[in-house]
Amino acid sequence: MRSNAVTSVSDFKSILVGITEEGTDRASSALAYGLSLAQAAGAHITVQAAALKVSVPRSALGPFASELAGSENRRVREAAVAVLERARGEADASGLTCSVETLQLPLADLLDAFVGQARVHDITVLETTPEPMEIGRDIIENVVTRGGRPVLAVPPGFTTFRAERIVIAWDGSERATRAVAFALPLLKAAKDVEILCIKGEKDLAHAIPGAELAPNLARHGVKVSVNDISVRDGDAAETLRGQAGLFRADMVVMGAFVHSRLQQWVLGGFTRALIERSPVPLFLAH
Structure with a gap:
């Protein structure tokens, strides 16, 4: 680091x-x-x-x-x-x-x-x-x-904290913004940070693009790059897993999507799929 x-x-x-x-x-x-x-x-x-x-x-x-x-x-x-x-x-x-x-x-x-x-x-x-x-x-x-x-x-098997290479799963949402803010101490300490935007996973026409988040992080001393990719085979979770592997990420920072079910907040399918099978530790915030 x-x-x-x-x-x-x-x-x-x-x-x-x-x-x-x-x-x-x-x-x-x-x-x-x-x-x-x-x-x-x-x-x-x-x-x-x-x-x-x-x-x-x-x-x-x-x-x-x-x-x-x-x-x-x-x-x-x-x-x-x-x-x-x-x-x-x-x-x-x-x-x-x-x-x-x-x-x-x-x-x-x-x-x-x-x-x-x-x-x-x-x-x-x-x-x-x-x-x-x-x-x-x-x-x-x-x-x-x-x-x-x-x-x-x-995930099972991860026994040593390491956060030199971090992927931010960015969709411009409030929850993703909060995750980035909470994770700032780790992002500042990392050697490389990639802002990953998965196109086609949802309508991002009105979302703040990752290219606008990058200068803010850079002002904090974060070494950051932006990567816009298309969702693969309609599976955003698998797309994120694959990109985390290609980037050799130690951690993924992401907002936790939730929805209401019978008066309780429960995790959405994308977040749940990653929690069930993630290649690296997930830094989550809602």
């Missing part, structure tokens, strides 16, 4: 890392990536391990079902506590200040707790998942749409 990298990244003073603990042995990429980001920024890190509380309605199974639910709740909670102890140890070894908390609640309460913490941290780091029923997906969706702060959605 350029010489201003530490100064820019250190604008993030408080980082929240969310882990969804299901009692498996799989390591969390969000935890490793979040610790790496906190070390680069010299930030305080808060690690929350979320475990879904299992409850059973009264049924003919009676005490047997309750005993099974209680046993599962204990198993998952113990696994969450063990993960947090490891996180605290890794943070201490890296010279970071770290707070840890285990949450075991029904889903609605769990989501509210994550959203509340996201609102009082500069950025939240969460792990992406391709599984549509994973609670991790619900947490990402709620923190992005309700948290009011940016989210770094990290």
